[in-house]
Amino acid sequence: MAQPITLKISPRDPKQELLTRLEQAPEEYAAALLDSYELLQELHEKGVFTMVRGVLGASHKLVETASAAGNSAEAIRAMRNAMILTKMLASIDPEVLQGTADAVSKTFGDARAVAYEPPSLFSLFSGFLSRDLRRGVALLNTLLKNLAYQLKVRTDPHRNH
Numbered sequence: 838m839a840q841p842i843t844l845k846i847s848p849r850d851p852k853q854e855l856l857t858r859l860e861q862a863p864e865e866y867a868a869a870l871l872d873s874y875e876l877l878q879e880l881h882e883k884g885v886f887t888m889v890r891g892v893l894g895a896s897h898k899l900v901e902t903a904s905a906a907g908n909s910a911e912a913i914r915a916m917r918n919a920m921i922l923t924k925m926l927a928s929i930d931p932e933v934l935q936g937t938a939d940a941v942s943k944t945f946g947d948a949r950a951v952a953y954e955p956p957s958l959f960s961l962f963s964g965f966l967s968r969d970l971r972r973g974v975a976l977l978n979t980l981l982k983n984l985a986y987q988l989k990v991r992t993d994p995h996r997n998h
């Protein structure tokens with residue numbers, strides 16, 4: 838009759854296996870390993886790991902609080918407004934937005950340069966001789982007309998839903 842083969846497995850020492858792997862790691866990793874050890878030590882000294890463990894332990898409470906806050910009418914409105922503002926910004930040509938930013942910067946950039954005394958009526962009316970001013974007023978006029986139209990459309994009780 839056949840004899841069973843005895844199998845003897847030596848006990849594993851995971852710590853020794855890790856040390857062996859570490860010793861066999863290429864020397865080029867030594868600096869990275871030392872930096873990693875220093876970083877881990879600093880994180881430990883600053884209590885980051887303790888804080889993370891606390892957050893993980895209280896994660897259910899954090900989720901409950903965040904979902905309760907996110908379920909309010911104000912939060913829903915804020916999220917919808919953020920999406921609309923993102924869509925609006927995405928629809929604007931970057932060159933136009935850059936021009937607007939430059940104009941705002943030139944207008945309000947230096948608070949000391951803003952005139953303290955209001956301009957005279959004559960200087961205001963003579964400003965209308967400038968094509969750039971008339972172009973800007975026309976742009977604002979178009980914006981106000983479109984805004985008024987949108988307000989009318991959204992508040993008209995006879996509009997179809």
